Amino acid sequence: MNGKLIVFEGPDGSGKTTILKKVNQQLSKQGYKLMLVREPGGTEISEKIREIIIDNDNVNMSAKTESLLFAASRAQLIDEKIRPGLENGKIILCDRFVLSSLTYQGVGRGLGIEEVKAINDFATDNIRPDLTIFFNIDYKTALVRKRENFSADRLENEDFNFHKKIFDAYLDIAQKYNRDIKQVDATRSIEEVSSDVLNLIKDLLED
DSSP states (O other), rough: SSEEEEEEESSTTTHHHHHHHHHHHHHHHHOOEOOOOSSSSSSHHHHHHHHHHOOOOOTTOOHHHHHHHHHHHHHHIIIIIIHHHHTTTTTTEEOOOOOHHIIIIIIISSSOOHHHHHHHHHHHOOOOOSOOOOOOOHHHHHHHHHHHHHHTTTTSSOOHHHHHHHHHHHHHHHHTTTTTTEEETTTTTTHHHHHHHHHHHHHHHHO
């Protein structure tokens, strides 16, 4: 595989999706072969799974079911989009990936990081990101911003304690694996953050 998988991660409301779209536009103008995907979702089947996951009516969904649904959506995305894209030399910009499951379900839901990792190793056939960019912003600030501008889904409606556990897990993992996970200060302007993200991506592509 001669393509690259670049993953954007961060708390809900961190601005990663906005920056991802902006970076996608800028790299496209420079002639790069790109594919933009999101998780959960990205394919017809995965989007249907997404609707089940985020539906506010599904309050009785168990943590294990939630974790397995995320992995199922991811497996379909890998088989249908990501692996073929990498084989065709594309740069894939992915809005969330396995790290989200490790933090949200592994820590937030208390299932355990290793347990959730095992599920996702199977789902992804051990495909790993070439670069993960973590958008570092206080979880409360990010979540309030998200709730003010968009209708909150089932996970976004969880209390601050849940989101604090996730944010702390992100920080811990990002610090532990700082060679693979690069942090950007997401409290700054869109222009400043997108510039930093572009530089990280170009460093990878020009290496």
